[in-house]
Amino acid sequence: MYNVNGVELEADDLGYLLEPVFDDEAVRVIATAENIELTDAHWEVVNYLRDQYREHGHTPNFRAMLKGLSEINPGVDSKYLYDLFPVGPAKQGPKVAALPQPLGKGGY
Numbered sequence: 001m002y003n004v005n006g007v008e009l010e011a012d013d014l015g016y017l018l019e020p021v022f023d024d025e026a027v028r029v030i031a032t033a034e035n036i037e038l039t040d041a042h043w044e045v046v047n048y049l050r051d052q053y054r055e056h057g058h059t060p061n062f063r064a065m066l067k068g069l070s071e072i073n074p075g076v077d078s079k080y081l082y083d084l085f086p087v088g089p090a091k092q093g094p095k096v097a098a099l100p101q102p103l104g105k106g107g108y
Contacts, residue, residue, distance in 0.1 A: 002029050009098075016094070016101035020053060026098035034087070034096055042084055042096070044073065049097040058103050062090040 002009045002017070004026045010018045015033065017026075027046055031038050048069055049059050060068060062081075066089075069076040081089035085096070094102050 002026065002033065004029050012101060014095075014101060017098055018100060020050075020100060021098040022050060023098065027096060030098055031096050034092060036085070036092075036096060039084075041080075045069065045081070045084060045089070045093050046097040048072065049093050049099060053094075053097075053099050059094040059097075059099060060090070061102075062088070065090055065093070 001011055004021070004023060009021060009026060012018060015030070017030075027043075028038065031042070036042065049065075052058075052060050052065075052068070059065070066076065066078060066081065069081070081093075085092040090102060094100070
């Protein structure tokens, strides 16, 4: 459960929201809970994941995420994403982006 601007957001046992929230304050609250200090690079990933969720109804797996982000930013590689989301970009990224838990092993 996260409290965002006085609103309680329901989360599962792993801390993923049950419903997506496209409020930047939710991202800040969850990032703090995950001990992540948000940078522009984090926001680039968050916005990418949100766009993917809106378009496909779920977030991409790590390989698809890496490919998609490297098309936007040629500097993106595995190390870059793990530096941003050390628990795992395809798992921790969607959590911080205020999206539900990825399908299967981290999306499609």
